[in-house]
Amino acid sequence: MTQPLSIAVVDYEGGNLASAARAALRAAELSGIAADVVITNEPTAVLQADRIILPGQGAFADCARGLEAIPGLKDSILTATSNGTPFLGICVGMQLMAERGREHGVTEGFGWIPGEITLMEATGLRLPQMGWNELELQTQHPLTQGLGKAPHGYFVHSYALQNTVPDVLLATTDYGGSVPAIVCKGNVAGTQFHVEKSQTVGLRILANFLTWDPKAPV
Amino acid sequence: MLKLRVIPCLDVKNGRVVKGVNFVSLRDAGDPVEQAAVYDAAGADELTFLDITASHENRDTILDVVSKTAEKIFLPLTVGGGVRTTDDMRRLLLAGADKCAMNSAAVSRPELVNEAANKFGSQCVVVAIDARQTAPGKWEVFTHGGRTPTGQDAIDWCREVAARGAGEILLTSMDRDGTGSGFDLDLLKAATQAVRLPIVASGGVGKLEHFVEGAKAGATGLLAASVFHFGQFTIPQVKAALSAAGLPVRPSPAPFAG
Numbered sequence: 001m002t003q004p005l006s007i008a009v010v011d012y013e014g015g016n017l018a019s020a021a022r023a024a025l026r027a028a029e030l031s032g033i034a035a036d037v038v039i040t041n042e043p044t045a046v047l048q049a050d051r052i053i054l055p056g057q058g059a060f061a062d063c064a065r066g067l068e069a070i071p072g073l074k075d076s077i078l079t080a081t082s083n084g085t086p087f088l089g090i091c092v093g094m095q096l097m098a099e100r101g102r103e104h105g106v107t108e109g110f111g112w113i114p115g116e117i118t119l120m121e122a123t124g125l126r127l128p129q130m131g132w133n134e135l136e137l138q139t140q141h142p143l144t145q146g147l148g149k150a151p152h153g154y155f156v157h158s159y160a161l162q163n164t165v166p167d168v169l170l171a172t173t174d175y176g177g178s179v180p181a182i183v184c185k186g187n188v189a190g191t192q193f194h195v196e197k198s199q200t201v202g203l204r205i206l207a208n209f210l211t212w213d214p215k216a217p218v
Numbered sequence: 219m220l221k222l223r224v225i226p227c228l229d230v231k232n233g234r235v236v237k238g239v240n241f242v243s244l245r246d247a248g249d250p251v252e253q254a255a256v257y258d259a260a261g262a263d264e265l266t267f268l269d270i271t272a273s274h275e276n277r278d279t280i281l282d283v284v285s286k287t288a289e290k291i292f293l294p295l296t297v298g299g300g301v302r303t304t305d306d307m308r309r310l311l312l313a314g315a316d317k318c319a320m321n322s323a324a325v326s327r328p329e330l331v332n333e334a335a336n337k338f339g340s341q342c343v344v345v346a347i348d349a350r351q352t353a354p355g356k357w358e359v360f361t362h363g364g365r366t367p368t369g370q371d372a373i374d375w376c377r378e379v380a381a382r383g384a385g386e387i388l389l390t391s392m393d394r395d396g397t398g399s400g401f402d403l404d405l406l407k408a409a410t411q412a413v414r415l416p417i418v419a420s421g422g423v424g425k426l427e428h429f430v431e432g433a434k435a436g437a438t439g440l441l442a443a444s445v446f447h448f449g450q451f452t453i454p455q456v457k458a459a460l461s462a463a464g465l466p467v468r469p470s471p472a473p474f475a476g
Contacts, residue, residue, distance in 0.1 A: 058339030
């Protein structure tokens with residue numbers, strides 16, 4: 001019997017961890033994958049996991065600080081991903097993949113994805129962007145297979161990734177201009193919207209993430 | 219393009235739905251978890267639970283409801299009623315709520331909005347405002363289910379909670395609530411012009427065109443309770459009416475294909 005897939009949802013008091021863990025478990029069930037989901041702040045658990053999910057809510061600077069406040073946790077994510085472990089960041093967890101954030105001062109991100117996180121202009125629109133917006137797929141990718149016609153994700157954010165490169169964009173959305181919605185490079189991916197709150201579209205992306213076999217580490 | 223949000227609201231008392239209607243598919247019309255699942259399948263864009271449990275001893279019943287709902291339904295969930303402290307919020311968020319709506323407690327201690335936003339982020343802080351018209355173009359904030367006047371101007375209060383870090387305003391017209399005569403459009407227009415935050419309109423829906431009017435007045439979320447509970451309209455009917463008026467709605471997502 002093969003071992004169940006181990007999924008670490010990283011706990012740094014940075015988000016709705018229970019929702020992310022429940023959605024990952026449900027996605028596994030729906031696709032017939034045996035999975036163990038743990039909510040953890042232990043570097044060893046992150047290093048041993050088959051998949052890493054990093055949720056995030058609130059401000060970029062607070063999340064970055066929260067992650068660094070737990071000894072060894074950020075390093076465990078950097079080490080595991082450089083060894084090839086697939087990673088999924090959600091909302092601010094996705095934003096942390098960028099070079100830096102400009103919410104509450106300038107804070108360094110993981111630097112995996114070119115660009116920085118800045119306040120959206122969204123001229124004439126409400127801020128935060130709150131609600132369902134359409135995902136415009138930019139390329140074919142295993143993570144975005146099977147989403148059906150006109151897939152929508154649930155967004156809640158005022159800051160977004162800017163000045164990135166087209167290569168990393170799997171999907172964008174339109175909010176007073178094109179906004180990165182799903183990014184990916186090597187074995188690390190992130191969604192600006194909440195996959196754990198995006199009904200079957202989110203569950204499909206999570207299920208795709210669980211079976212994803214990226215070839216080269218970031 | 220961002221879509222309008224159609225938001226059914228369930229009034230929950232001691233863990234049971236108040237005014238629950240027996241949908242054909244339900245075993246138990248009073249079970250909020252089952253009702254939530256029906257709305258989820260029908261294409262609701264979010265769900266709101268309003269906890270109207272009066273006695274302090276039964277307040278934790280909502281946590282169980284939230285937790286069971288969040289296990290089944292992967293849709294944003296707002297919970298309001300009885301949110302007095304950041305500890306109350308923490309319990310609701312841990313149970314699976316995505317946003318917490320505070321009302322009377324924020325009026326009596328506005329710093330609560332700042333504390334909540336600093337602790338959990340603005341995205342989960344909803345300030346619910348119950349407003350009554352007092353003069354043309356003037357509305358006053360009421361608390362305790364619309365019984366207690368506060369002397370506070372409702373539009374000024376919108377501006378203040380925005381500045382304090384709220385992420386959204388749930389704006390209920392107490393004049394219209396339960397009348398079926400439509401949202402208070404002047405109130406909505408005044409509020410949406412005063413702040414940039416998303417505003418959820420509440421109170422007064424009785425006809426399909428009321429949803430269209432609310433959206434045109436600037437609300438990006440449209441909340442209703444009884445028209446959905448009593449089966450007067452379905453969510454697809456509301457979305458069809460909005461769409462026919464040229465307003466953006468989310469199509470119902472396809473079922474999960476394995």
